[in-house]
Amino acid sequence: MQLSVIILNYNVRYFLEQCVLSVQEAILDLDAEIIVIDNNSSDDSCLMMKTRFPEIKLIENKENFGFPKGNNIGVEQAHGRYVCILNPDTVVAEDTFKKILGFAEEKQNLGIIGCKLIDGTGSFLPESKRGIPTPWVAFTKIFGLYKIFPDSKLFNQYYAQHLKENQTGKVEILVGAFMFMERELYLDLNGFDEDCFMYADDIDLSYRALLKKKDNYYFHETTVLHYKGESTVKDELYMKRFQDAMNFFYQKHFKKSFFFSLFIRLGTWFFSFVKMFQGKPRLKPVPETFIFYSENEILVEKMASNFKNKVSFLDLKKEKLVNSFPILKGRRTEIILDNQYVSFKKCINIIETLKDKNITFKIFPKRTSFVIGSDSRNDRGQIVKID
Known part of the structure; x- marks a missing residue:
């Protein structure tokens, strides 16, 4: 082996x-x-x-x-x-x-x-x-x-x-x-x-x-x-x-x-x-917009209900260049990457490429009912269950 x-x-x-x-x-x-x-x-x-x-x-x-x-x-x-x-x-x-x-x-x-x-x-x-x-x-x-x-x-x-x-x-x-x-x-x-x-x-x-x-x-x-989680505080x-x-x-x-x-x-x-004088580390502000990066339009309604109707749908077949997303400019945005259509390698690449103080990231792992990620290396991360 x-x-x-x-x-x-x-x-x-x-x-x-x-x-x-x-x-x-x-x-x-x-x-x-x-x-x-x-x-x-x-x-x-x-x-x-x-x-x-x-x-x-x-x-x-x-x-x-x-x-x-x-x-x-x-x-x-x-x-x-x-x-x-x-x-x-x-x-x-x-x-x-x-x-x-x-x-x-x-x-x-x-x-x-x-x-x-x-x-x-x-x-x-x-x-x-x-x-x-x-x-x-x-x-x-x-x-x-x-x-x-x-x-x-x-x-x-x-x-x-x-x-x-x-x-x-x-x-x-x-x-x-x-x-x-x-x-x-x-x-x-x-x-x-x-x-x-x-x-x-x-x-x-x-x-x-x-x-x-x-x-x-x-x-x-x-x-x-x-x-990283709290061990790095x-x-x-x-x-x-x-x-x-x-x-x-x-x-x-x-x-x-x-x-x-x-x-x-x-x-x-x-x-x-x-x-x-510092107090507790601050998490990033609540996003104004959520982007669901996927090919599955059926999931949009589920995502919208879980994220208070703030989900925008981006079709992978049409959006070839992640860096061209116009909605990312100057807005507090959370990008949710659908692992059913986006490989783990591409998820990692997107997170690394688009790192920005106004952007947070979550992954929706394939065959699961949750999205997961971390907005700061000073907290345990966030998990949102999809109903």
Whole structure:
């Protein structure tokens, strides 16, 4: 078997359904399997999987084992030569795995491959490629020096800014939302460290691959949609988790750093101070217009009733160029992409191409009764059920 796609789920039933649908499309012509591990979700994720995807292997953990152990359980039962660790709040393109498999087969001494990730607004996620977070590199990240001096090698290492987002090349650290590697390497590394804190497991695994003299790569020729959620809110809790993660990493691989301990406390104070004046992150304003991008006029009435008669219908047969939509100019608009007629790859491309402060995006996954998306990387996303 070529590939095993490992998806660890916890209470994101609708995102999981969309993710599995996209992965199914992406492995149609491959000798591949999907393994879903559920970490004792309290929603109906498992019921959905058994009902919608009875052919897919589902592992039901009786407690929440966390990210490292949950994925280790899945890989242990995998049969593919390669494994892909994939978050359930992602959408892959139909050719994602074919492209990455082709890239992997060309490489000698392969470590871990990551790909280009964008959020639900179409914005590039810089954590798609990172450097080793030494105390100095972590310092430049916490205080935003990488933004102030993006072209300086001294300050731009955290997000591996020696590579552009549309440039494939070697990097040191990849993100756990999408990690592709040989199963043999994963097992040789003993998988994710089950003692890891949040934010450290993917850093630790990437670094241990480097210690094995393997080459890790950022691959930009496929884009994966990754809805971020509340885990990215930069508040005091984030700083505490970041501190725990870095302390774990340093104590495991380096000497404990007094320098880091000092500046992380300063950073925590700094973020707390800023948050007092920022308040909660604001979502984008309510759209004035909803555009249903499809060929199915019958669904327009359903959409109109669910979106308060604000739905405009755009026929795919007539609208060839998305950028030519006149209704998008200066108006708060939500675009709903009908996956029955628009491939996942094209959905991702439209979201990335049309990213704009006035536009939000949702996908209507094929054979479902909901639309799903995220208007901000600082919230859990939105789901609207279609009656």
